[in-house]
Amino acid sequence: MTQLQPHFANALPHLPPPLLRVENLCKVFPVGKAAQLHAVDQVSFQIQPGESLGLVGESGCGKSTLIRLITRLLDVTSGEIYFDDALLSTTAARQFPRSQHRASLQLVFQDPTDSLNPRFSAYDTIADPIRRLSPQQDKQQLQARVAELADWVGLPQDLLSRFPHQLSGGQKARVGIARAIALNPKLLVLDEPTSALDVSVQAVILHLLADLKQRLGMSYLFVSHDLNVIRLLCDRVLVMYLGKIVESGPVDQIFSHPQHPYTEALISAIPSFESKPHPIALTGEPRSPINPAPQVCRLYGRCPRGEDRCQQVMPELQAIAPNHQVACHFPVSAAADSRD
Amino acid sequence: MTTTLKHTRYVIGENLITFAAFALFLALALMAILGPAIAPYSPLTTNSAIALQSPSLAHWFGTDQLGRDVLSRVMVATRLDLGIAVLAVALSFVVGSFLGTCAGYFGGWTDRIISRCIDTLMAFPLFVLAMGLVAALGNSIENIIYATAMINLPLYTRVIRSEVLVRRSAGFVEAARLTGNGDWRIMAYHLFPNVLPVMMVHVSLNMGWAILNAAGLSFIGLGVQPPTAEWGIMVAEGATYIVSGEWWLALFPGAVLMLAVFCFNLLGDGLRDLIDPRMRT
Numbered sequence: 309m310t311q312l313q314p315h316f317a318n319a320l321p322h323l324p325p326p327l328l329r330v331e332n333l334c335k336v337f338p339v340g341k342a343a344q345l346h347a348v349d350q351v352s353f354q355i356q357p358g359e360s361l362g363l364v365g366e367s368g369c370g371k372s373t374l375i376r377l378i379t380r381l382l383d384v385t386s387g388e389i390y391f392d393d394a395l396l397s398t399t400a401a402r403q404f405p406r407s408q409h410r411a412s413l414q415l416v417f418q419d420p421t422d423s424l425n426p427r428f429s430a431y432d433t434i435a436d437p438i439r440r441l442s443p444q445q446d447k448q449q450l451q452a453r454v455a456e457l458a459d460w461v462g463l464p465q466d467l468l469s470r471f472p473h474q475l476s477g478g479q480k481a482r483v484g485i486a487r488a489i490a491l492n493p494k495l496l497v498l499d500e501p502t503s504a505l506d507v508s509v510q511a512v513i514l515h516l517l518a519d520l521k522q523r524l525g526m527s528y529l530f531v532s533h534d535l536n537v538i539r540l541l542c543d544r545v546l547v548m549y550l551g552k553i554v555e556s557g558p559v560d561q562i563f564s565h566p567q568h569p570y571t572e573a574l575i576s577a578i579p580s581f582e583s584k585p586h587p588i589a590l591t592g593e594p595r596s597p598i599n600p601a602p603q604v605c606r607l608y609g610r611c612p613r614g615e616d617r618c619q620q621v622m623p624e625l626q627a628i629a630p631n632h633q634v635a636c637h638f639p640v641s642a643a644a645d646s647r648d
Numbered sequence: 649m650t651t652t653l654k655h656t657r658y659v660i661g662e663n664l665i666t667f668a669a670f671a672l673f674l675a676l677a678l679m680a681i682l683g684p685a686i687a688p689y690s691p692l693t694t695n696s697a698i699a700l701q702s703p704s705l706a707h708w709f710g711t712d713q714l715g716r717d718v719l720s721r722v723m724v725a726t727r728l729d730l731g732i733a734v735l736a737v738a739l740s741f742v743v744g745s746f747l748g749t750c751a752g753y754f755g756g757w758t759d760r761i762i763s764r765c766i767d768t769l770m771a772f773p774l775f776v777l778a779m780g781l782v783a784a785l786g787n788s789i790e791n792i793i794y795a796t797a798m799i800n801l802p803l804y805t806r807v808i809r810s811e812v813l814v815r816r817s818a819g820f821v822e823a824a825r826l827t828g829n830g831d832w833r834i835m836a837y838h839l840f841p842n843v844l845p846v847m848m849v850h851v852s853l854n855m856g857w858a859i860l861n862a863a864g865l866s867f868i869g870l871g872v873q874p875p876t877a878e879w880g881i882m883v884a885e886g887a888t889y890i891v892s893g894e895w896w897l898a899l900f901p902g903a904v905l906m907l908a909v910f911c912f913n914l915l916g917d918g919l920r921d922l923i924d925p926r927m928r929t
Contacts, residue, residue, distance in 0.1 A: 381822055405828045415826055423819030427841045440828035487827065 325393060326354035327527050328378065328495055333387035333397075335373050345598050347373040349551040351387070352625075355495065360521065360528040362538035362559065364574065365548035368597075371531050374548070375497045378529070379415045380404040392494065411441045411491035418500045420480035424472040430483045431468040434458065437490045457486040460523070462516060478509040482516070489520060497529045502537065514541065535578050539563055544631075547571045550597050550606040553625060557632030565641060567634040569613050588612065605637075613638045659921045666918035672911040679726040689717035691724040691877040700894050710896035712882075713889065721877040722901050728872065729879050729908070732789065733858040736796035741851060743797070744804025749835050749843075751805065752812030763809070766802045774799040778861060782870045792871040796861050800854055807850055811843040845923045852916035856909035863905055879905045 335348040347370045355361050365371050376382040378389060380401050389397040391409055399407055414437075417423035424433055434454045438445060445453070458468055461482040472480055481501065488496060498517065502510040518541060521528060532538050538545055538559065545562045547555040547570065555568040566572040573588040590610040600606065605618040617637050625635045660667050684691075689707075695715035703710040709718035751762040769777070781795035815821065816839070824838045863880030865871040872878040874885070879901040886897030 376822075379826065381825060401825075402831065405825055405830050410826070410828050415823075417819045417823060419819055423823045425820040425824070425838055425842070428820075436824070436829075437827035440833075484823075487823065490827075 324357060326390075327357045327359075327392065328355040328529075329388075329390040330354070330378065331388040331390070333374070333377060333389065334385045335370075335377055335382065336385045339598060343598050346551050346600055347597065348377060349600075351548075351551075351553055353546055353553065353556060355527050355529060357494070358525055358527055359544065360530060360542040362542035362545040363529060363531045363548060364533070364535060364538055364545060367533075369548045370551040370597075371548055372499065375415065375499055375529065375531060379413055379497050380407075380410075381415075405440075411437070412494040413497075414488040414491065414493040414495075415497045415499060416485055416488045416501045419504050420477060420484050421472065421504070423484055424480055426472055429469050429471055430458075430463070430475065430479075433472075433483055434468075434486045434490055437487060441491055453490070454486075457490055458482075460489070460520065461486045477505050478513065481505060481509070481513055485513075485516070485520070489524060489526070492524060493526060495527045495529065497531070499531050500533060503533065510537075517541065535563075535575065547574065550595060550600070552606055552635065554607070554636070555634045556625070557629070557634075561629070561632055567628060567632070567639040567641065568636045569611050569638075569640060570607050571634075572640050573612075613640075656922060659918060663918065663921075665914055666921070669911050669914035669918055672907065673915055676726060676730060676908055676911060679723055680730045681727070683723040683726050687717075687720035687723045689720040691716060691721045692875055700889070700897075702894075703896055709900040710894075712885070712897050713894075718882070718896060718900050721882060722879070722904050725877040725879050725882065725901070726904075728789075728876070729859055729862060729905075732793055732796065732862040733855050736793045736858045736862070737800065737851060737855050739793065739797035740800040740804055740854075741847070744801050745808050745840065745847075747801075748805040748808030749812050749840055752809040753816055753831070753835050753839065755813075755816075759809070762805065766805050769798070770802045775861065775864065778865060779868070779870060782865055787871060787873060789872065792862055792865055795865070796858050799861070800858065803850065803854060804847070808843055808847065811846055812839050815839055815842060845920050848919040848923050849916035852912050852919055855915075856912035859905065859908050859912070 331352050333348055333351045334346070337345040337347055339345050349370075351374060353361070363371055363374070373382065377384050377397075380389075380396060380399070383401045384397045387397065388395060391413060394409060396404075396407070396409060396413075404410060428436070431454055434457055435450055438450060438453060454468065455465060458465055463479060463482045463486060467475060467479060472483075475483065481504075485501070501517065502513050505513060514537060517528070520526070528541070530538065530542055542559050544557065545555075545559055546553050547562070547568065549570050555562065555566070555571045557567075562571060563575060566575050569588075570590070573590050577587040590612070592610045595604070595606055595609060601619075603620060603622050605611070605614070605623055608614045608618045611618065613636075615638065621637070623635045623637050625633045627633050628639060660670050693716065697715065698707075698711050699713055699715040701707060701711045701715075707717050707719065709722060712718055712721070747762050747766075751759040778795040778799050781798060782791050785791040785794065812835075821834055821838060824834045829838065862871065863878070863883070866878050866880030867884045869884070872881060874881050882901035883898050883905070886894070886899075886901070889895075889897050
């Protein structure tokens with residue numbers, strides 16, 4: 309950390325304007341009478357051009373809602389989304405397919421089978437975004453472009469005429485990726501792109517994604533359960549718990565010195581062959597995201613460090629090192645940090 | 649194109665019942681197109697000298713009370729009966745698809761209004777509703793078509809609504825939105841084609857029912873009027889002669905009517921196999 313700090317201090321003033329800036333984003337779903345599910349609560353973060361940002365969190369913590377808000381498939385309840393300095397959150401999700409920013413903001417889906425239209429051949433699936441959002445192209449240009457995309461994602465040309473049910477899981481994943489990069493997006497959001505695949509195919513797809521990022525210079529927002537994947541591919545990580553970001557920072561720092569008790573427990577649970585202390589068990593029931601008490605920390609009740617203050621004042625995200633923020637009153641190595 | 653042909657041959661060859669249904673359908677279609685041209689006698693010319701003759705080599709299906717050839721009348725009637733059924737089914741399919749897709753896709757108030765209107769239609773006994781419509785609008789072929797289409801509308805709207813509803817939140821619909829498709833384009837090009845194979849079974853089953861319905865309306869004296877050759881009227885007229893032993897008057901048009909309904913019911917499965925790309929191997 310002593311090495312990292314001066315580096316970041318120098319880098320900060322020269323940062324280019326962020327590609328994506330999310331400010332106090334909230335999404336509330338009504339559930340029954342007077343009950344509201346706070347799926348995404350006051351989330352703020354930025355993505356720099358060319359950066360890979362990881363997003364981790366357990367099932368139901370609002371990851372999917374957050375990326376659907378960012379990719380403009382869902383309307384926001386409050387807060388702002390700026391992309392390329394344009395305010396996107398005021399455009400209704402229903403109007404967004406016609407927006408000039410639609411092409412630059414794409415998503416790779418979690419389930420490659422569910423996300424491909426069963427009646428579209430691989431060619432039609434990949435050509436659809438080009439037909440819809442590219443300026444007028446003749447048939448030959450379109451064919452050449454689809455062939456090029458298939459080449460980039462490693463999909464054999466003779467599979468282009470096949471329907472999804474005639475393709476393997478890995479091939480379907482490649483079709484999904486080819487469709488998402490067809491319009492040269494600036495930000496590609498990946499919603500657990502490998503979770504539905506075999507381990508052997510996972511590795512291949514992850515390599516492909518790393519290669520494509522280099523080739524096309526996109527930014528990634530990479531959502532995953534798999535912390536090792538995040539460590540491999542991302543520059544920075546956001547840790548989400550029940551709709552809130554509890555910690556954010558560079559990958560190395562988060563993995564070697566997690567500050568939030570939740571992150572610490574998460575990282576201690578990564579399976580490994582090396583001998584290491586037992587994973588930290590988070591006992592107790594998770595708090596409900598329905599009408600949550602605004603002053604109580606979302607982890608309170610499961611947190612091994614929880615004290616009275618945690619149910620009186622909601623901890624805010626605070627920088628404990630340049631670029632490293634944590635939302636906790638009692639961060640893991642607060643004492644160690646001050647010595648550092 | 650060649651793959652489609654190959655696939656058609658495969659589907660028909662693979663299943664004997666489908667093959668029989670397609671053959672029967674082809675025969676009915678030919679009869680509808682060529683009926684008046686190949687009928688051995690005129691369906692309308694009366695000749696009291698040969699009234700009520702039983703089936704013979706000259707008159708395979710016998711003759712009726714006015715001496716008209718029953719075979720010729722059955723053949724000529726095919727065009728009218730199938731025409732009414734096809735037009736009625738097409739009309740309710742188009743309108744029902746539109747309403748059902750809108751209700752399923754948009755949900756909310758659109759769904760509530762459409763579904764309640766359809767429920768109101770369903771509340772009537774359907775054949776009685778059709779009778780009422782024809783009686784109110786007037787005895788004409790168009791009105792039989794409208795009435796038959798109207799009473800079939802709930803089936804199409806409801807089935808398509810539920811099929812669209814389960815697919816509305818599928819990944820490929822979200823993906824279509826991401827790739828720049830607006831609501832109408834998603835409904836027309838992404839959702840509706842996926843619902844089509846399921847609908848083909850219903851269209852075919854419904855076709856048989858529409859034929860029965862049109863014949864039923866004529867049977868009770870609404871819709872098509874004598875002396876026009878029509879299966880329902882022929883059965884109605886022949887029914888009075890069954891007791892006196894002239895069974896051929898009602899039996900033959902009734903049997904052809906039954907075969908037509910039978911054919912469309914069996915055709916459904918074959919059509920689904922033809923249209924669903926997942927069945928192509």
